[in-house]
Amino acid sequence: MALAITLGRAECGIQAPLVTIETHLANGLPAFSIVGLAETAVKESRDRVRSAIINSGFDFPARRITVNLAPADLPKHGGRFDLPIALGILAASGQVPPDCLEQVELAGELSLGGQLRGVSGMLPAAVQARSAERALILAEANATEAALVFPDGCHAASHLLEVCAHFAGERPLPLVPHANRESPTVAVPDLADVRGQARARRGLEIAAAGRHNILLAGPPGTGKSMLATRITGILPPMAEAECLETAAVHSLSHGGFAPAKWGHRPFRAPHHSASHVALAGGGQRPRPGEISLAHNGVLFLDELPEFSRQSLEILREPLESGEVTISRAASQVVYPARFQLIAAMNPCPCGFLGDTVEACRCAPEQISRYRSRLSGPLLDRIDLHVEVTRLPAEDLQGARASEPSHRIAERVRAAYQRRMTESGKPSAELNAAELDAACALGPGEMQFARGALEQMRLSARGYHRLLRVARTIADLSEEGRVSTESLSEALSYRRLPMS
Ligand SMILES: Nc1ncnc2c1ncn2[C@@H]1O[C@H](COP(=O)(O)OP(=O)(O)O)[C@@H](O)[C@H]1O
Ligand SMILES: [Mg+2]
CATH class of the missing domain: 3.30.230.10 (Ribosomal Protein S5; domain 2)
Structure with missing residues (x-):
């Protein structure tokens, strides 16, 4: 032949x-x-x-x-x-x-x-x-x-x-032979190391359970970076399809996929000086960037306002659609990029605006320039905004140990699974119609939500953000319908005046 x-x-x-x-x-x-x-x-x-x-x-x-x-x-x-x-x-x-x-x-x-x-x-x-x-x-x-x-x-x-x-x-x-997929338990930093900061810890727990984006804002040295890197220990487990997809993306990167990482949600923390291509992906022969390597995991952007405007603009498409399109002269490549964004920032260039101890040295126009780097549409895509404040000395020195990650992880897993069973996706990904069905607000809750909508002048987007967070809080406390308490806690994580 x-x-x-x-x-x-x-x-x-x-x-x-x-x-x-x-x-x-x-x-x-x-x-x-x-x-x-x-x-x-x-x-x-x-x-x-x-x-x-x-x-x-x-x-x-x-x-x-x-x-x-x-x-x-x-x-x-x-x-x-x-x-x-x-x-x-x-x-x-x-x-x-x-x-x-x-x-x-x-x-x-x-x-x-x-x-x-x-x-x-x-x-x-x-x-x-x-x-x-x-x-x-x-x-x-x-x-x-x-x-x-x-x-x-x-x-x-x-x-x-x-x-x-x-x-x-x-x-x-x-x-x-078929690889042993029992991923070895890798030692990750534990939330037990973080003293005090109950509010930020709670914010992280909610973020992990609903796969919400979260912004931590506060003066330097209050533990923002410390908290953010510790989210890996409380993330919910991955489904088989997610493991495969994440591994496939990594397989296309320069480093390739390390089989030991099977089943671990990725945590990527690119520096603010990272190039456009390093973040979004691209190159002669297109490679996935950091936002795709964070697919099904976490993208941590520390010192958010230090990222260039162009870099932050790249995030908008994937935050909306879960994928990123890399266009080249002859062809287009689409990489998945459904990451959970964790961002940290100081409230102003010197970092001490609103601090209880140190005075802020920034001029007003410096502060407004700093803030203007973060566009409204980007901040709108962050469901949880948490202010991290200076830790009182008694909290820092206190003998009471904080709750370890494995205990928090149990609650996160239960809440996440509840939502996956009922809605088929985490709360952060529910659209307006799905949210209405999932929250099933009673007349009292409706009225409470309407009051918040009017009083705080929430936009439609802001309202849905509120419902998504409330749904996760309700999942964490095993509520079928979203209660007024869950709604009111969710309201406390709305956009900060400082951002
Ligand atoms: N809540 C805390 N509990 C224990 N140590 C803390 C806490 N906050 C800050 N620290 C200590 O301060 C250091 C700096 O914290 P970091 O997370 O880098 O702060 P930030 O990112 O807010 O500037 C940490 O490495 C840790 O040693
Ligand atoms: Mg830091």
């Missing part, structure tokens, strides 16, 4: 579309061409494939070889198609049996000597191969990652010869 078909997958956001690699050997002057809008990298693969085939002791057919990667309009970069191209040539020239090739997906870069090298971003491809019910053969370097999604394990090879022996039925490739 002079025609062979092998299968691979392209990288395109966290999608991994199937690519069919057709290899045709025709009579005529020896030539080797790869078509299908292959980028430079795929053209380079021509040289690697030729050398790998020859150096593995096979014949490189002296015929007119045409390789077509279809569909044509997908971005096809990287050496990941070396293996399916080489197998296609060997099958078309009768050196490897062609049957079974179409039940397997192949990925891996070849060295000139025929060694199989790992490629980046294999997890999305593994997820898709699994749902297409095909086996996957890849480099050993990628196998642990890919085995996370294959219950029966996946095939790993270190050399082209091993893959050929597998198809020839001589020596089946070893199966890398």
Whole structure:
């Protein structure tokens, strides 16, 4: 047979579309061409494939070889198609049996000597191969990652010869077992370390239970950064689909996905000097940015007003839609970015505005310039605004230990699960109609809410924010309907006069 078909997958956001690699050997002057809008990298693969085939002791057919990667309009970069191209040539020239090739997906870069090298971003491809019910053969370097999604394990090879022996039925490739997903418990800082600050702690608990965005504002040294980094210990568990999605995004990043992080909600804390691309994602070959790496987890922006306006504007789209679109000249890539925002800020440039001890040294226009960096629409997307005040000495020195994270985590988990069971999503993601149904306000509560609406001149957006927070508070106290107490506590977390 002079025609062979092998299968691979392209990288395109966290999608991994199937690519069919057709290899045709025709009579005529020896030539080797790869078509299908292959980028430079795929053209380079021509040289690697030729050398790998020859150096593995096979014949490189002296015929007119045409390789077509279809569909044509997908971005096809990287050496990941070396293996399916080489197998296609060997099958078309009768050196490897062609049957079974179409039940397997192949990925891996070849060295000139025929060694199989790992490629980046294999997890999305593994997820898709699994749902297409095909086996996957890849480099050993990628196998642990890919085995996370294959219950029966996946095939790993270190050399082209091993893959050929597998198809020839001589020596089946070893199966890398399904990874143990019992994520090791990593030591994270505990909320027991934080003295006093009952209000901020409560705010964090509500934020964690409903996946609300939260802003902590207060003078320096009051424990804002300390509190924010401790939210990881109280976040609700992730569903399987969330684990997979988060792992898939990380798999596309430079660092790749570390299997030990399976099941842990990510916590990303980019510095305020981070570039636009580092935050949103992008680059020559688009990579997910911090906001996507925080998908299903937390994005912590410390010293919020220090971020450039441009950086803060980037957040608006993902805060609304849960994804970010990276546009390039030729194509668009969409990465998921459903993160929970935790922001911390000082109330003014010197930090002591409203402090009980130290006097603020800022001029009024300095303060208004500082605040104006935060746009209203951004602040509107933050459900909980909490003022963190200076800790009284007796709280700081007091012998009473604070509640440890694992106890708070239990309440958070119960409240989160209650909402997931009833509404199918956390409170922070409920829309107006879903909120009305979920809160089921009685006449008394209606009246209370209307009073708040009028007295505090809440906008429609502000009103819904109030209901979302109240719903979570009610979930934490196991209330079916939202009570007046829950509403009134929720009101105390509305936008601060200082922001
Ligand atoms: N509530 C607190 N309980 C215990 N230590 C605290 C508390 N608040 C502040 N500290 C101490 O002060 C340090 C600075 O706190 P930090 O979280 O960086 O404050 P901020 O971010 O508000 O400026 C912490 O590392 C911790 O040692
Ligand atoms: Mg700080």
